[in-house]
Amino acid sequence: MIGMNERQPNPDQSEKLYTATVTLTNKIGLHARPAIQLTKLAKRFSSQIQIKTASNSPWIDAKSIVQVMAAKAPRGTRLEIAVNGDDAREALQSLLDLIQNDFGEKPADTPELETESGHVASRGIAIGKAVMIQHRIHDQRPADSIETESGLLLDSIESVKTALSALIRNADKDIADVLEFQLALVQDKTLIDPALAAIRDGSSAPSAWVQTIDDQLRHYKESDNAYFQGRSSDLADLKQQVLNHLHDETESLPTLSEDTVIVADDLAPSDFAMLDRRYCKGIALKKGSINSHVALVARSRRIPMLVGLQTIAIKADSTTILDAIEGRLIGEPSLEVLAEFRRRMAIEERQIKAQQKYLTAVPTLPSGERIYVDINVGSLDDLKQVSAEHCDGIGLVRTEFLFTGAAKMPDEETQFQAYKKLVEWAGDKPVTVRTLDAGGDKPIAGLSEKNESNPFLGVRGIRLSMLNLDIFRNQLRALVRASTFGNLRIMLPMVTIPGELENARRLLAEILEQLRGSDPKLERPPLGIMVEVPAVALCIDDFDADFFSIGSNDLIQYITACDRGEPKIAHLYRGANRAVFELIRKTIDCGRSAGKPVSLCGDMAAQPDYIDALVDLGLRHFSVSPADLARVKATLCARNENAVNDA
Numbered sequence: 060m061i062g063m064n065e066r067q068p069n070p071d072q073s074e075k076l077y078t079a080t081v082t083l084t085n086k087i088g089l090h091a092r093p094a095i096q097l098t099k100l101a102k103r104f105s106s107q108i109q110i111k112t113a114s115n116s117p118w119i120d121a122k123s124i125v126q127v128m129a130a131k132a133p134r135g136t137r138l139e140i141a142v143n144g145d146d147a148r149e150a151l152q153s154l155l156d157l158i159q160n161d162f163g164e165k166p167a168d169t170p171e172l173e174t175e176s177g178h179v180a181s182r183g184i185a186i187g188k189a190v191m192i193q194h195r196i197h198d199q200r201p202a203d204s205i206e207t208e209s210g211l212l213l214d215s216i217e218s219v220k221t222a223l224s225a226l227i228r229n230a231d232k233d234i235a236d237v238l239e240f241q242l243a244l245v246q247d248k249t250l251i252d253p254a255l256a257a258i259r260d261g262s263s264a265p266s267a268w269v270q271t272i273d274d275q276l277r278h279y280k281e282s283d284n285a286y287f288q289g290r291s292s293d294l295a296d297l298k299q300q301v302l303n304h305l306h307d308e309t310e311s312l313p314t315l316s317e318d319t320v321i322v323a324d325d326l327a328p329s330d331f332a333m334l335d336r337r338y339c340k341g342i343a344l345k346k347g348s349i350n351s352h353v354a355l356v357a358r359s360r361r362i363p364m365l366v367g368l369q370t371i372a373i374k375a376d377s378t379t380i381l382d383a384i385e386g387r388l389i390g391e392p393s394l395e396v397l398a399e400f401r402r403r404m405a406i407e408e409r410q411i412k413a414q415q416k417y418l419t420a421v422p423t424l425p426s427g428e429r430i431y432v433d434i435n436v437g438s439l440d441d442l443k444q445v446s447a448e449h450c451d452g453i454g455l456v457r458t459e460f461l462f463t464g465a466a467k468m469p470d471e472e473t474q475f476q477a478y479k480k481l482v483e484w485a486g487d488k489p490v491t492v493r494t495l496d497a498g499g500d501k502p503i504a505g506l507s508e509k510n511e512s513n514p515f516l517g518v519r520g521i522r523l524s525m526l527n528l529d530i531f532r533n534q535l536r537a538l539v540r541a542s543t544f545g546n547l548r549i550m551l552p553m554v555t556i557p558g559e560l561e562n563a564r565r566l567l568a569e570i571l572e573q574l575r576g577s578d579p580k581l582e583r584p585p586l587g588i589m590v591e592v593p594a595v596a597l598c599i600d601d602f603d604a605d606f607f608s609i610g611s612n613d614l615i616q617y618i619t620a621c622d623r624g625e626p627k628i629a630h631l632y633r634g635a636n637r638a639v640f641e642l643i644r645k646t647i648d649c650g651r652s653a654g655k656p657v658s659l660c661g662d663m664a665a666q667p668d669y670i671d672a673l674v675d676l677g678l679r680h681f682s683v684s685p686a687d688l689a690r691v692k693a694t695l696c697a698r699n700e701n702a703v704n705d706a
């Protein structure tokens with residue numbers, strides 16, 4: 060069998076023949092998993108691909124798993140590769156990337172690195188100088204005259220106003236919302252007057268400002284209204300901004316002049332907005348949240364970011380690697396480790412570039428059946444990352460963005476304008492808007508329950524909307540009004556029993572009735588549910604929804620009883636669990652027999668390891684973040700090409 064390939068690649072096509080020699084440096088050489096990876100990759104290309112493990116051994120077909128395994132090439136083998144055909148250059152490069160990346164294994168002789176682990180808030184690798192950002196503490200000094208101290212305070216407030224206005228002009232919408240709230244606060248007499256009164260009572264400007272804001276902060280924190288409680292971090296940030304000016308520390312935020320990894324306890328939106336985008340290559344935070352504004356913006360700008368680092372022992376100004384793929388921060392790496400990560404970065408970049416051409420692709424099965432790929436949207440800014448032509452619609456709008464960044468609860472009109480923008484962007488493609496999914500991992504100040512012993516099992520999603528009917532009604536009214544501008548569908552999160560769907564449908568019918576008073580032609584948008592609670596997936600036939608969308612992030616969490624954000628049990632929180640696959644299959648089968656669309660909008664939809672299996676389970680609608688769109692389409696297309704090659 061092997062002997063049949065014992066020939067040099069065809070010399071007649073030498074203009075398309077590419078060759079290379081590479082040493083196998085991974086732990087186990089070309090056995091088992093690496094052999095499967097190599098043949099799988101080789102099959103994605105139409106070129107003939109042959110490999111040779113020693114000068115006197117035969118050429119073998121890299122697309123044949125039997126031949127590749129039979130070569131038994133151990134670690135250290137010098138592998139010759141010859142590729143011949145139309146896509147030879149690209150094929151050879153991809154194979155070299157795979158082999159030089161040790162098939163994704165950890166290098167065998169790399170000692171365990173001194174690393175600190177955190178949660179990935181924005182994927183990627185960054186290398187740069189560690190720059191620490193600390194919140195500065197104001198020093199105590201005796202007060203000067205009332206006029207001098209009052210003048211100092213008012214001047215500082217004026218400077219902060221000017222700085223905020225400038226930042227708002229250049230900031231992305233979600234950061235601008237927070238900054239606008241701060242601008243409104245800093246001009247508010249309820250803050251300025253007590254501070255001036257404290258100065259008249261003998262305080263210095265910094266002390267007066269700190270007293271005043273701390274008083275306010277106490278009110279915010281003690282308030283029954285959790286919405287105000289949540290705004291306290293914006294107020295604390297404002298306190299610091301004025302103090303910086305009082306101490307003439309406007310420059311104390313570091314000026315970045317080279318590739319930098321920002322290291323901080325937490326990063327305020329105003330600090331983030333002031334950092335030079337050209338040099339801010341990565342962000343590592345001790346606190347922070349993957350749902351913070353800074354995390355959202357980091358994702359949309361592709362700035363790798365880690366949050367929740369237990370300790371940060373990185374030295375200021377030292378070279379640091381932020382590996383927001385495996386979730387670790389590496390301080391003062393050796394030259395070898397640095398070189399290894401630079402290589403991985405280059406591979407990542409090349410792969411991202413190569414995948415871009417798939418943006419325009421239309422994935423199908425060999426039978427011609429379409430596979431649809433929608434995008435998930437977490438802010439209006441996400442729409443800038445991708446053209447509507449390149450996706451099949453919006454499979455999930457996380458409407459929480461309207462509620463978390465703003466200074467007040469968004470009214471019906473504000474929401475209507477946002478939903479209208481989404482449907483207009485999508486043209487006639489479907490836009491699936493999820494009603495507010497507050498609670499659990501998405502606490503929303505002013506709405507989420509306080510002091511729940513287990514917020515993930517508490518009042519969240521539809522449960523919370525049903526307890527806050529005014530807010531729910533506003534959202535449904537805005538959605539129904541926006542539905543006349545395009546193809547809008549409404550989706551309910553965290554549904555557990557059919558009664559919740561029925562109640563929501565009744566409420567929607569009521570609202571429709573009211574709105575038909577002014578627009579008799581209004582039609583009810585399709586009403587679907589997220590499948591993220593096992594009780595729903597197990598008895599999916601009981602739910603008379605117009606469509607289903609599998610929320611694998613929460614579904615895995617509830618099936619495996621693992622907090623989705625807890626790194627210590629990440630090995631248990633896995634989609635590759637038969638129970639998870641069973642419930643996904645059941646949902647897809649139910650949708651198919653009832654003629655109802657089923658999509659999957661959790662992170663599983665974008666994970667290369669699962670995409671094939673999901674298609675095999677019958678999934679035809681994927682919904683992924685805009686940053687993952689090209690990669691997922693590339694994987695789906697490669698599957699089809701493989702199938703054609705295998706045939």
Ligand code: PEP
Binds near residue numbers: 457611
């Ligand atoms: C999910 O749970 O899979 C999902 C898509 O929703 P979220 O991640 O917003 O909870």
Ligand code: MG
Binds near residue numbers: 591610612613
């Ligand atoms: Mg969810």
